[in-house]
Amino acid sequence: MTHKTEANIDPRKTVGTTGHDWDGIEELNTPLPRWWLWTFYLTIIWALGYWVVYPAIPLATSFTKGVFGWTSREQVVKDLDGLKTLRGPMTAKIEAASLQDIAKTPELLSFARAQGAAAFAVNCSPCHGAGAQGFKGYPNLNDDDWLWGGSLDAIHTTLQNGIRWDANKDTRASMMPAFGKDGLLKPNEISASANYVRSLAGLPTDKDADLKLGQKLFTENCAACHGEKGEGNQDVGAPKLNDKVWLYGPDKATIIERITLGGGGQMPAWSQRLDSPTIKSLAVYVHTLGGGQ
Amino acid sequence: MSVTTSFDPHLDEPEAPLYAARKKIYPQGVNGFFRRTKTTILIITLGIYYFLPFLRWDRGPNAPNQALLIDLPHRRAYFFFIEIWPQEVYYLTGLLIIAAMVLFLMNAMAGRIWCGYLCPQTIWTDLFMAVERMIEGDRRTRMNRDAEPMNLETFSYKLLKHSLWLLIAWWTGGVWVLYFANAPTLVKDLIQFEADPVAYVSILTLTLTTYVFAGLMREQVCLYMCPWPRIQAAMTDEHALNVTYRVDRGEPRMSFKKATHARSLGEPAGDCIDCQQCVAVCPTGVDIRHGADLGCIQCGLCIDACDEIMEKIGRPTRLIAYDTEVNLKRRKEGLIEIFRPFRARTILYIAIIAAVSGVMLYALLNRAPFTVSIIHDRNPIFVKLSDGHIRNGYTVRIANMLPADRVFTLDVEGLHDAHVEVIGGEASIDGRPSVSVGPDQTRELRVSVRAVDNGEEEPTHLEFTIRDEADGRTAEARDYFRTPHSIH
Numbered sequence: 001m002t003h004k005t006e007a008n009i010d011p012r013k014t015v016g017t018t019g020h021d022w023d024g025i026e027e028l029n030t031p032l033p034r035w036w037l038w039t040f041y042l043t044i045i046w047a048l049g050y051w052v053v054y055p056a057i058p059l060a061t062s063f064t065k066g067v068f069g070w071t072s073r074e075q076v077v078k079d080l081d082g083l084k085t086l087r088g089p090m091t092a093k094i095e096a097a098s099l100q101d102i103a104k105t106p107e108l109l110s111f112a113r114a115q116g117a118a119a120f121a122v123n124c125s126p127c128h129g130a131g132a133q134g135f136k137g138y139p140n141l142n143d144d145d146w147l148w149g150g151s152l153d154a155i156h157t158t159l160q161n162g163i164r165w166d167a168n169k170d171t172r173a174s175m176m177p178a179f180g181k182d183g184l185l186k187p188n189e190i191s192a193s194a195n196y197v198r199s200l201a202g203l204p205t206d207k208d209a210d211l212k213l214g215q216k217l218f219t220e221n222c223a224a225c226h227g228e229k230g231e232g233n234q235d236v237g238a239p240k241l242n243d244k245v246w247l248y249g250p251d252k253a254t255i256i257e258r259i260t261l262g263g264g265g266q267m268p269a270w271s272q273r274l275d276s277p278t279i280k281s282l283a284v285y286v287h288t289l290g291g292g293q
Numbered sequence: 294m295s296v297t298t299s300f301d302p303h304l305d306e307p308e309a310p311l312y313a314a315r316k317k318i319y320p321q322g323v324n325g326f327f328r329r330t331k332t333t334i335l336i337i338t339l340g341i342y343y344f345l346p347f348l349r350w351d352r353g354p355n356a357p358n359q360a361l362l363i364d365l366p367h368r369r370a371y372f373f374f375i376e377i378w379p380q381e382v383y384y385l386t387g388l389l390i391i392a393a394m395v396l397f398l399m400n401a402m403a404g405r406i407w408c409g410y411l412c413p414q415t416i417w418t419d420l421f422m423a424v425e426r427m428i429e430g431d432r433r434t435r436m437n438r439d440a441e442p443m444n445l446e447t448f449s450y451k452l453l454k455h456s457l458w459l460l461i462a463w464w465t466g467g468v469w470v471l472y473f474a475n476a477p478t479l480v481k482d483l484i485q486f487e488a489d490p491v492a493y494v495s496i497l498t499l500t501l502t503t504y505v506f507a508g509l510m511r512e513q514v515c516l517y518m519c520p521w522p523r524i525q526a527a528m529t530d531e532h533a534l535n536v537t538y539r540v541d542r543g544e545p546r547m548s549f550k551k552a553t554h555a556r557s558l559g560e561p562a563g564d565c566i567d568c569q570q571c572v573a574v575c576p577t578g579v580d581i582r583h584g585a586d587l588g589c590i591q592c593g594l595c596i597d598a599c600d601e602i603m604e605k606i607g608r609p610t611r612l613i614a615y616d617t618e619v620n621l622k623r624r625k626e627g628l629i630e631i632f633r634p635f636r637a638r639t640i641l642y643i644a645i646i647a648a649v650s651g652v653m654l655y656a657l658l659n660r661a662p663f664t665v666s667i668i669h670d671r672n673p674i675f676v677k678l679s680d681g682h683i684r685n686g687y688t689v690r691i692a693n694m695l696p697a698d699r700v701f702t703l704d705v706e707g708l709h710d711a712h713v714e715v716i717g718g719e720a721s722i723d724g725r726p727s728v729s730v731g732p733d734q735t736r737e738l739r740v741s742v743r744a745v746d747n748g749e750e751e752p753t754h755l756e757f758t759i760r761d762e763a764d765g766r767t768a769e770a771r772d773y774f775r776t777p778h779s780i781h
Contacts, residue, residue, distance in 0.1 A: 031313040033517055035510075109717045110737065131672030142676040142686065243679035288716045290676060290686050290741045 087115075094277040099152040102284050109284065116285025119278050123270065132289055136248055137265055142289045145245035148172050149234045150293035156283040162269030163237065171269055174236040179221065180260025193217045194255040200230035200242045203250055237264065315513060317439070318578040320422060321432035321570075325597025334410050335419055343464070346471035350374075355696040355732035363473050369733070375657065376733075378694060387653040391646055398642040400525055402634060403615060404535040408521065409592035414514050417465070417507035418576065421458055428454045432573060458508045459500065466499030512577035515590055522587050529585075531618035532633050536591040538571075538582040538613050541624045549606050564608045571595035571613055581613055663699070663730075664692045665759045667772045674780050677746075683776045684743040691738070691759055693730040702727045704758040705742055708774055712743040722762060742774060752779040 018029040050056065054066040084091075090111045094102060102108045120132065127138045134140030139147060148158050158172060165171040179185040185193070188210075195205040196214025205211065218226075225233055230241030239247050247265075248254050270279055286292075350360035350373055357364065362371040370377040377384055399406040408415060429435050429450050438447045470492045471479055482488035483496075506514050515522060529535065543565035547555070555562035565582070572580045574595060577588040581595050593615070600610040620630040670686035678684055693699050702725040705713045715726040716739040730736045742755065752773040760767045773779075 029310075031310050033513060034312045034314045035513065036517065037312050103717070106717060106736070113739075129672065131670060133673035133676075140673065140676065142673055142684075143678055145679045240679065244677055244681040245679045288739055290684060290714075290716070290739070292716075 091277045094280055099156055099280060099283060102280065103152060103287065109288070112281040112284040113288055115278065116281040116283075119274065119282050120285055123274065124282070127267075132286065139247055139265075140245070141286050142291055143245055144291045144293070145240060145243060146234060146291070146293065147237045147239055147247070150287070150291055152283055152287050152292065154234070155286050155292075156280065158267070159279050159283055159286075160269065160271045163267040164264060165266060165269045168269035168272070172237055174225070174238070174264065176225070176238075176258075176262040176264055177221075178260065178262035180256075181262070185217065185221070185259070189213065189217055190256055190259045191252075193222070193259055194252050197222075197230065197241050197255050198250070198252060201244070201250065202242075206252070316578065318512060318576070319432045319436050320576045320594075321573040321598075322426050323574040323594050323597045323601070325594075325600055327593030327597050331410055331419060331592060331594075335416050338411070338416055339420070343468050346468060346476035352376075353696045357475060359475055361472060362475070365473060376694065378692065381660075384653060384656075387649055390649050391653075394642050394646045394649070396521075397528065398639060398646065400528055401530070401533050401636070401639045401642060404529065404533055405522075405525055405589070405591040408515065408525075408590035409536075412590075414506060414519070415576075415590060415592065417461075417503060418511050420461065421507040421511075422576065424457050424461070425454055428457070455508070459504055462500045462503035462507070463496070465503045466496040469499050470495050512588065515577060516588055526585070526587060530636075530638070531622075532636055534615040534617055535585060536581060536589060536593055536596065536613065537616040537618075537621065538565075538584070539611075539616060539621065539624075540582075540584075541621060543582070543612055564603065564612050566602070566606065568602055570598040570602055574598040660694075661768055662693075662695050662766070663701070663759070663761065663768055664694070665757060665768045665770045666690045666692075667757055667770045669772050669775075675775050675777060677777070678743070681746065682743050683746045683774075684741050685774050687740045687742070687757075687772060689738045689740045689757065689770075690735055691728070691730050692735040694733065696732045698729060698732055700727055700729045700762045701759045702762055703738075703740065704760065705740075705755055706758065707755040708742065708744050708753050710744060711774075714741050714743070715739075716741065727762065744774065746776045746778075748776070748778055750778050752776075 016029050017026040020027045051064075052066065053068045054070055055063055056066060057064045090108075093108060094112055094115075097105070097108055102112050120128075121130065124132070128134055128141055129138075132141035134142075139145075144150065146154070148154060148163065161168050161170040161172060163172045164175075177184060179193075180187070180190055191206075192210045192214040194214075195209035196211055196218050199205050199209075199211055199214075218230075219228070225236050225238035226241050227233060227238075232238050232240030246254075248258055270282070274282070345361055346359065348360040349358050350371075351358055352371070356376070357371060359371065360373055364370065368379045396407055425435070429438065438450075441447070467483070470483075474492070479488060479492065483492060542563065544563040545561060546563045546565035546567045549566045552562040552564075552566065571582070572578070572595075574597070575581070575589075576592065576594065577590055579586045579588045581589060596611065596613045596615075599613040603610045603612055617632070620632075623630060666689070668688040668690075670688070674685075676684045676686070689703070691701055693701075700722075702722050703713070703715060704725055705711060713726060715728060720727050728736060728738060740757075747753070752775045755772050755774050757770045757772065758767050759769075
């Protein structure tokens with residue numbers, strides 16, 4: 001054990017050693033500045049301040065609220081209000097302009113597309129997909145095949161009132177009968193109809209398909225909505241059957257399933273949940289995905 | 294039963310202080326070459342700092358006319374004729390590499406030139422010390438005053454000193470914010486209390502840091518807060534010039550009387566008369582005669598102080614001088630001095646500085662006045678249309694980096710019979726879609742490309758070319774056209 005004497009003042013330095021000695025290796029004592037220690041204490045005191053002014057300590061059923069009365073929830077509300085104010089002038093312009101004017105004015109268009117994209121991600125993507133690519137039974141909004149119309153106004157109306165959304169009296173409504181389930185057609189008739197529908201789109205049919213019967217049944221039961229040649233009808237949301245885009249799928253089993261079950265998809269009426277500028281922005285956004293008409 | 298603690302190895306050790314109080318330093322005023330150099334650099338650098346924001350630079354009607362401006366809200370930085378966009382922040386990387394290499398080169402050549410003459414901590418501390426000396430008097434007066442109990446005279450001197458320090462600190466913080474907004478407007482807004490709160494908070498913060506660092510903490514910043522002294526000590530070598538006490542000339546030190554006597558008898562006598570002037574003038578309280586020191590910022594003021602004494606006693610000057618370790622040794626051995634500024638490391642530093650500067654200069658001179666970037670839609674990768682055609686969607690961003698309106702046309706090449714549509718595009722020129730982009734702005738477009746499904750498994754390369762219709766210059770970006778067969 002070494003002791004602090006003149007002998008262990010490092011000869012090259014005027015400072016002493018700490019007195020620690022490990023196999024002859026000694027440690028110079030270079031003390032920290034005292035202000036550093038005080039700064040350290042100060043940071044501790046500063047940290048204690050957080051306990052007092054902000055919510056900090058969990059209690060049995062509650063927590064200490066802090067004297068500032070700050071809550072993260074209120075902060076979010078405040079931030080959102082701030083954003084609303086920031087966007088206020090542009091939102092007012094969107095509200096005042098017609099859909100066609102928005103699409104034509106670069107400044108409004110870029111704002112509407114940005115706002116529409118954000119609203120789409122929150123409200124629409126669960127069914128239509130992140131890029132509006134659609135899923136089985138949920139239409140792809142990028143293509144040029146529209147069930148209820150692909151013009152700005154038609155998209156806007158669909159967004160406003162929804163599809164088969166009974167809570168809205170102006171909702172887009174139509175119902176394909178459940179031909180199989182309700183016994184309107186027999187299995188062999190449904191099979192013939194499915195084959196005929198495939199023939200309308202130029203797809204191959206079964207070798208033993210009774211296309212004559214299929215055509216007859218189609219004319220009697222389907223043509224009223226889907227059109228004589230399967231050209232569809234956007235007034236009643238009847239899909240085109242003679243093109244390359246299929247809502248549920250082009251294979252025979254899927255077509256049989258749809259004839260058997262009938263019905264159609266549903267979409268909420270967004271006028272009940274979103275404000276008017278947001279719906280307008282959404283309409284413009286969907287229209288500019290590429291398929292707008 | 295007693296508790297034994299004899300196994301504790303720390304028990305018998307002597308108490309060593311873990312924390313040391315700061316010893317107040319009273320640097321003495323000095324005259325000489327290095328003092329004049331430092332004062333000149335101080336005036337020039339502070340002059341640049343305080344007046345640069347007011348320098349104007351005409352960039353035309355659509356851009357700010359401040360020579361040096363960092364416009365954070367609009368994400369632009371202006372430096373005379375250069376305008377930097379956020380995506381060009383790599384210029385900053387280049388500058389930082391050059392700065393580091395210049396620092397290393399300085400160190401390899403002549404030690405802590407940065408610390409002694411150029412570092413803001415040194416400059417402002419020097420300024421604050423000058424104010425202190427002007428008001429409170431030089432070293433001895435200040436030491437005597439501090440030793441006495443506080444009286445009204447001392448108090449009023451100190452009050453005046455601290456007020457002046459705060460005033461300088463306030464100006465320092467005040468000028469800092471002027472680099473981030475149009476200086477004349479901001480000055481007006483600040484006076485009328487209409488400026489952004491961020492400006493006031495920045496000024497307050499920088500006022501406090503300047504006051505505390507330059508007035509109160511001074512050498513503590515260099516000793517305990519700055520990493521460079523540590524790095525510098527590890528990077529210096531025996532050929533680097535450093536402020537050095539020429540121990541071969543100075544020792545054995547003794548009083549002037551004794552030395553004269555010794556010399557008359559032909560006995561060895563050093564030039565150092567132990568007058569302590571080098572210590573008295575040192576702003577960090579170092580005794581340079583102990584050798585290279587972490588605390589030594591190598592400002593050369595001790596050289597000035599020592600030279601003054603050497604002249605008075607009629608001995609050669611530069612007992613303390615910029616000298617190298619190798620020459621210290623060589624003189625002791627009776628060899629001639631050598632000076633090798635060009636060594637492997639200095640040549641390497643110069644080469645790196647030249648290379649990085651060259652690359653930056655080349656990039657700057659060949660900087661595109663506009664750019665185009667493409668992002669292919671991720672989802673869906675392709676869209677099948679009702680007639681069986683395939684369409685791909687792209688987000689195209691055109692950046693017009695000049696302060697004038699420009700019209701661009703878009704060309705997409707690589708696909709036969711492709712139909713290109715710009716959604717929201719205004720017009721077309723010669724069958725190509727055209728868009729106008731505002732001055733110093735970007736514009737995002739949605740572009741769709743429609744073509745027949747070619748059935749190939751390899752995606753088709755597409756080249757997007759935008760052409761400035763005014764002067765025919767172009768910018769290109771590449772992407773792919775993908776079909777159901779080529780999505781992987």
